[in-house]
Amino acid sequence: MVKLIMHGCNGKMGRVITDIVKNDEHTELVAGVDSYTGVPNEYPVFESIEKCDVKADAIIDFSNAAAVDGLLDYCVEKQVPVVLCTTGLSEEQLKKVEETAKKVAVLKSANMSLGINMLLKLLQNATKVLAPAGFDIEIVEKHHNQKVDAPSGTAIALADSINETLDHEYKYVYDRSQVREKRTKKEIGMSAVRGGSIVGEHEVIFAGADEVIEFKHTAYSKAIFGKGAVEAAKFLADRQAGLYDMSDVIQL
Known part of the structure; x- marks a missing residue:
């Protein structure tokens, strides 16, 4: 069982992924992170990643660019792999993603489908x-x-x-x-x-x-991106440090 943290759990994609994981016997959402906590969840939700004290095998991120720096720092400190789905990152943040990948597994892809x-x-x-x-x-x-x-x-x-x-x-x-x-x-x-x-x-x-x-x-729906993110998290859970993309998940 792969234990996951959903970063941005109360956004549109966060809700989609919550439903996908609920019906996936190989994964479990053990915590969520979102600045908006007004949505009822079956798992604990923290207002920021820094406050999250739940252990997990991987993090799925569908949040916003402003929250990515703190997330990357957390992943290095806790040694938790991350599937980074947030778009609109600055050049400086993209460089930080590369530096982070030298210390922990990071998967980033232009499209998660x-x-x-x-x-x-x-x-x-x-x-x-x-x-x-x-x-x-x-x-x-x-x-x-x-x-x-x-x-x-x-x-x-x-x-x-x-x-x-x-x-x-x-x-x-x-x-x-x-x-x-x-x-x-x-x-x-x-x-x-x-x-x-x-x-x-x-x-x-x-x-x-x-x-x-x-x-x-x-x-036909955004669910395909959520499904891909969950499969990516399964793949990443036991990987060594490095920068991965969806081509690594799909082996033809």
Whole structure:
């Protein structure tokens, strides 16, 4: 049984993960941390990580950037691995994550979905075959109308995964409307759609002469990110110090 602390337990993802763990026979939430304590929980909740005195095998973090520094210090002091899911970290904080990983296990990933991370690996295999054969590569991502950044971090992660396998790095093209010219061979086009309540959809297109191959991932709820975080925590619980990501969790 892997004992977990949920950092940010009363936020949206914290509630999702609480329900996931409740139905997972291999994990148990032994404590939570949240500045808002007005939500009833079956486990003790502390207002800050510094006040938490419950032993655990790993911490899952879905909080906010302001709380990350204290969390990293706690993980080093208590030697507790952490699945770091909070986004929007500063350059200084990202450096601190790297320093922390030298002393305790830290897992950080651009997207916690198991499906997306499996897709990252599949794309590398496809690229090795299709890019040398002259296939053009395009990425189309769709999200809800409240999302402010474009393209999504996941779309960029997909492009990065593709680029890792190429002999010569392809350039990223985000908006072709600015220049009237045909696409070059060595580029990855990215298009963003924003509308309604779309949770997340990513499509990678390999377009060749007379044939098209498409890889597509659709997220129907945020629960997929919570499920991935729980699986990551299981993986991380007995790991030595180091910086890990979801590709380490998924072994193909």
